[in-house]
Amino acid sequence: MNVMLPATTNASPVLTDSYWQAIVQNDERHDGEFFYSVKTTNIFCRPSCKSRVPNRKNVRLFTTVQHAMQAGFQACKRCCPDQLQSPQEQWVEEIVQLIDQYFWDDLKLEELSRLASGSPFHLQRSFRHMKGYTPAQYVQTVRIREAEKLLLTTTQSVSQIGMQVGLDNPSYFATLFKQKTGFTPTAYRQQHLTSVQNEAAR
Numbered sequence: 001m002n003v004m005l006p007a008t009t010n011a012s013p014v015l016t017d018s019y020w021q022a023i024v025q026n027d028e029r030h031d032g033e034f035f036y037s038v039k040t041t042n043i044f045c046r047p048s049c050k051s052r053v054p055n056r057k058n059v060r061l062f063t064t065v066q067h068a069m070q071a072g073f074q075a076c077k078r079c080c081p082d083q084l085q086s087p088q089e090q091w092v093e094e095i096v097q098l099i100d101q102y103f104w105d106d107l108k109l110e111e112l113s114r115l116a117s118g119s120p121f122h123l124q125r126s127f128r129h130m131k132g133y134t135p136a137q138y139v140q141t142v143r144i145r146e147a148e149k150l151l152l153t154t155t156q157s158v159s160q161i162g163m164q165v166g167l168d169n170p171s172y173f174a175t176l177f178k179q180k181t182g183f184t185p186t187a188y189r190q191q192h193l194t195s196v197q198n199e200a201a202r
């Protein structure tokens with residue numbers, strides 16, 4: 001399979017051969033990645049649409065439904081790009097939910113892809129494409145968010161909290177936490193608890 005250029009960086013990506021092949025082959029793996037419009041019919045479709053293969057010179061690409069509509073194209077009645085989520089979009093949403101639920105566990109890409117029934121490569125690629133960050137980055141974000149909450153709402157020790165959010169190594173937890181919030185867990189707790197208390201005293 002050809003590697004596509006990242007389409008998210010541009011509202012109207014260039015119609016390269018790999019995009020064109022996805023359209024010709026109705027390749028649903030690319031649903032959600034981009035949409036294509038056809039000048040002669042004035043409609044736009046998902047890559048997987050089974051409508052007749054258009055003339056390549058009339059095709060224009062879009063990264064979002066909004067962009068296609070703003071350019072004056074109407075959603076195809078057959079593949080309904082404006083209504084349903086593509087299988088790929090649904091799949092990525094499923095993965096987000098899995099991470100939200102199991103962030104505390106030792107979530108490896110392999111494990112995630114097994115839970116979501118897909119290949120690790122496909123998972124990494126689709127997720128990154130749609131979200132702009134990798135599943136691993138999202139796992140860390142959720143962990144730190146949860147740790148912030150626990151620091152302010154419980155009296156558990158920093159290392160207990162680290163363990164609870166799936167970051168068992170205290171020094172790694174502290175480093176990552178500082179990277180994301182600008183504070184060590186201990187400083188974060190002191191700083192924010194004090195300001196919360198001041199707020200309440202006022």
Ligand SMILES: [Zn+2]
Binds near residue numbers: 045
């Ligand atoms: Zn269509």
